[in-house]
Amino acid sequence: xxxxxxxxxxxxxxxxxxxxxxxxxxxxxxxxxxxxxxxxxxxxxxxxxxxxxxxxxxxxxxxxxxxxxxxxxxxxxxxxxxxxxxxxxxxxxxxxxxxxxxxxx
Amino acid sequence: xxxxxxxxxxxxxxxxxxxxxxxxxxxxxxxxxxxxxxxxxxxxxxxxxxxxxxxxxxxxxxxxxxxxxxxxxxxxxxxxxxxxxxxxxxxxxxxxxxxxxxxxxxxxxxxxxxxxxxxxxxxxxxxxxxxxxxxxxxxxxxxxxxxxxxxxxxxxxxxxxxxxxxxxxxxxxxxxxxxxxxxxxxxxxxxxxxxxxxxxxxxxxxxxxxxxxxxxxxxxxxxxxxxxxxxxxxxxxxxxxxxxxxxxxxxxxxxxxxxxxxxxxxxxxxxxxxxxxxxxxxxxxxxxxxxxxxxxxxxxxxxxxxxxxxxxxxxxxxxxxxxxxxxxxxxxxxxxxxxxxxxxxxxxxxxxxxxxxxxxxxxxxxxxxxxxxxxxxxxxxxxxxxxxxxxxxxxxxxxxxxxxxxxxxxxxxxxxxxxxxxxxxxxxxxxxxxxxxxxxxxxxxxxxxxxxxxxxxxxxxxxxxxxxxxxxxxxxxxxxxxxxxxxxxxxxx
Numbered sequence: 001x002x003x004x005x006x007x008x009x010x011x012x013x014x015x016x017x018x019x020x021x022x023x024x025x026x027x028x029x030x031x032x033x034x035x036x037x038x039x040x041x042x043x044x045x046x047x048x049x050x051x052x053x054x055x056x057x058x059x060x061x062x063x064x065x066x067x068x069x070x071x072x073x074x075x076x077x078x079x080x081x082x083x084x085x086x087x088x089x090x091x092x093x094x095x096x097x098x099x100x101x102x103x104x105x
Numbered sequence: 106x107x108x109x110x111x112x113x114x115x116x117x118x119x120x121x122x123x124x125x126x127x128x129x130x131x132x133x134x135x136x137x138x139x140x141x142x143x144x145x146x147x148x149x150x151x152x153x154x155x156x157x158x159x160x161x162x163x164x165x166x167x168x169x170x171x172x173x174x175x176x177x178x179x180x181x182x183x184x185x186x187x188x189x190x191x192x193x194x195x196x197x198x199x200x201x202x203x204x205x206x207x208x209x210x211x212x213x214x215x216x217x218x219x220x221x222x223x224x225x226x227x228x229x230x231x232x233x234x235x236x237x238x239x240x241x242x243x244x245x246x247x248x249x250x251x252x253x254x255x256x257x258x259x260x261x262x263x264x265x266x267x268x269x270x271x272x273x274x275x276x277x278x279x280x281x282x283x284x285x286x287x288x289x290x291x292x293x294x295x296x297x298x299x300x301x302x303x304x305x306x307x308x309x310x311x312x313x314x315x316x317x318x319x320x321x322x323x324x325x326x327x328x329x330x331x332x333x334x335x336x337x338x339x340x341x342x343x344x345x346x347x348x349x350x351x352x353x354x355x356x357x358x359x360x361x362x363x364x365x366x367x368x369x370x371x372x373x374x375x376x377x378x379x380x381x382x383x384x385x386x387x388x389x390x391x392x393x394x395x396x397x398x399x400x401x402x403x404x405x406x407x408x409x410x411x412x413x414x415x416x417x418x419x420x421x422x423x424x425x426x427x428x429x430x431x432x433x434x435x436x437x438x439x440x441x442x443x444x445x446x447x448x449x450x451x452x453x454x455x456x457x458x459x460x461x462x463x464x465x466x467x468x469x470x471x472x473x474x475x476x477x478x479x480x481x482x483x484x485x486x487x488x489x490x491x492x493x494x495x496x497x498x499x500x501x502x503x504x505x506x507x508x509x510x511x512x513x514x515x516x517x518x519x520x521x522x523x524x525x526x527x528x529x530x531x532x533x534x535x536x537x538x539x540x541x542x543x544x545x546x547x548x549x550x551x552x553x554x555x556x557x558x559x560x561x562x563x564x565x566x567x568x569x570x571x572x573x574x575x576x577x578x579x580x581x582x583x584x585x586x587x588x589x590x591x592x593x594x595x596x597x598x
Contacts, residue, residue, distance in 0.1 A: 004136075005133060079184075
C-alpha cells in the first residue's frame with residue numbers, strides 16, 4: 001500500500017492479501033462487500049413457518065447483500081446505480097426495518 | 106454508495122500519525138491523504154465519495170481514490186449498512202486443551218488479607234453439596250490422572266503445559282513431583298512434550314524443591330508485593346507476622362540456581378491501596394532482588410474492601426505505568442530487554458494483532474482442576490459448584506462449556522461494541538466480573554476507562570519502538586501469527 005504503512009503483523013497480512021487481490025480481481029472499491037457471488041447465500045428463502053430467524057443468513061443481511069453489491073436485476077433496489085439513498089432511514093435493520101419503503105422505478 | 110469510517114483509535118508517536126483498527130486489530134501508519142479522508146467520512150450516517158472527489162483538483166483525485174481503496178481494504182471505511190458489530194465466529198468445538206491448572210491444595214500457610222481464595226470474595230464452596238469437607242490436598246493419583254486427561258484432550262497440539270496452583274502450591278510438593286515425572290514420561294510416549302509452571306509464595310523453597318524446579322525448567326511466578334513494608338502489610342502468616350524476611354533468602358537462592366539454565370522467573374505483585382509507587386517496587390524486585398520480570402495486577406475485590414483500589418488509586422497506577430513504560434521503550438530502542446511484563450505482554454498482543462473473541466483461555470484451551478478432580482473454568486473457579494465443567498473421570502461437560510463460551514463471546518457484550526480496546530480486553534476477567542457483578546459473563550465496566558488508557562499507552566509505546574528500532578519487534582514473535590479466515594466479508598477478522 002502506498003498511503004497506509006502496515007506496522008503490526010495483522011496489518012501486514014491484510015496488506016499482502018490486498019496486493020494479491022489487486023493482481024487478480026481489480027480495484028477493491030468494486031468488491032466491498034464481496035456480494036453473493038463469492039459465497040453461498042440462501043437468498044430469499046424462509047423456513048417452513050415462513051420465518052427467517054433460524055436461517056443461517058438472516059433476511060436483513062441478504063437484503064443488504066443485494067442492495068449494496070449487485071448491479072444485475074435483484075429483487076431489491078440497488079444502491080450502485082439507482083437508489084443510493086434507499087436505506088438511509090434504516091440504520092439498524094433489526095429495529096428500523098419498517099422505515100424502508102417501497103420504490104417505484 | 107455511502108461510506109463511513111469504522112471503529113479505530115488514532116494516536117501519535119513522535120509526530121507520526123497511527124491508527125489501531127478495532128475490527129481487525131491492525132496497526133497502521135497514516136499519511137496526510139488518508140488522515141484527510143478519515144475526517145471526511147467520520148459521520149456515522151456516511152458520505153458519498155463521488156461528490157467529495159469532484160471538489161478536489163483533477164491531479165489529486167487519483168491519489169485520493171487510491172488512498173480510499175487502501176482504507177477500505179484495511180477495514181477502516183465501510184459502506185453504510187454493512188455490519189459494524191463484531192461477527193459471531195465461535196471457536197470450533199470440542200476445542201483441544203493446551204493448559205491444565207492443577208489446584209494441588211486449597212490450604213495456605215500464609216493468611217494474606219486480600220486473598221480471594223479465603224476472604225469475603227471467595228467463589229469456591231468449602232464444603233461439597235452433601236456437606237462433607239473438600240479434600241485439602243490433591244492425591245498423586247488424581248494429579249497423574251489429570252495429566253493423562255490433558256494429553257487425551259489436546260489432540261493436534263504440539264505441546265501442552267501444566268500449571269500447579271493453590272492455596273500454597275508447595276504445601277503439596279510430593280504430588281507436584283510425582284505428577285511432573287509422570288507427565289514427562291507420558292508426554293514422551295505420546296510425542297507431546299509437557300512444560301511446567303507454578304505460582305508460589307516462596308516460603309517453602311527448600312534446596313530440594315529448588316533443584317527439582319530448576320531441573321524440570323519450571324516457569325516460576327512468585328507472589329511478592331515489593332519491599333518489606335508492602336510485603337508484610339498484607340502477606341502475613343496467620344499470627345500476623347510478615348513473610349518478607351522468610352522468603353527473601355529463599356528467592357535469592359532460587360534465582361541464583363536457576364539463572365544458568367532455567368526459564369525467566371517473574372514476580373507477581375498484587376496492587377492494593379496504600380502501596381509504594383510502582384516504579385519503586387519494580388526497581389526493588391528487579392535491581393535489588395534480581396527477578397527477571399515483574400507483573401502488576403490490581404487486587405480483585407468488591408468495592409468496599411479497605412484494600413480496594415478506587416479511581417484515584419487507578420489513576421496513580423496508570424501514571425506509574427507510564428513511567429515504567431517509558432523506561433521499557435528506552436531499553437527496547439537500545440535493543441535491551443526490560444522486565445515490565447504487563448507492557449511486554451500488551452505489546453506482544455498488539456504486534457501480533459491478537460483480536461479476542463473471549464477475554465482469556467478459560468474454558469477454551471485452559472481448565473482448572475480441583476483437589477478432587479473436578480473441572481472448572483480456571484483455577485479461580487474450581488470447587489464452585491455451579492461453575493463446574495465436569496470431572497477428569499467423566500470428561501468435560503461440553504454442553505455447559507459451549508453455553509458458557511457462547512454467552513461470553515464478544516458479540517454478546519454490547520457495551521464493548523463501541524470500544525476501540527476490545528481486541529485486547531474483550532470484556533475482561535470472568536472472575537473479576539463474578540466478584541463485582543455476581544455474573545462471570547458480564548463485561549467489567551468498572552475499569553473500561555483504565556483499559557482504554559492502558560491500551561493507548563501500549564500502542565504509543567509500540568509505535569515508538571516500531572519507528573525507532575523495528576529489528577526489536579522480532580522479540581514479540583515467539584507466538585505463531587494468527588491465520589486469517591478464508592472468506593472475509595468486510596467484517597472483523
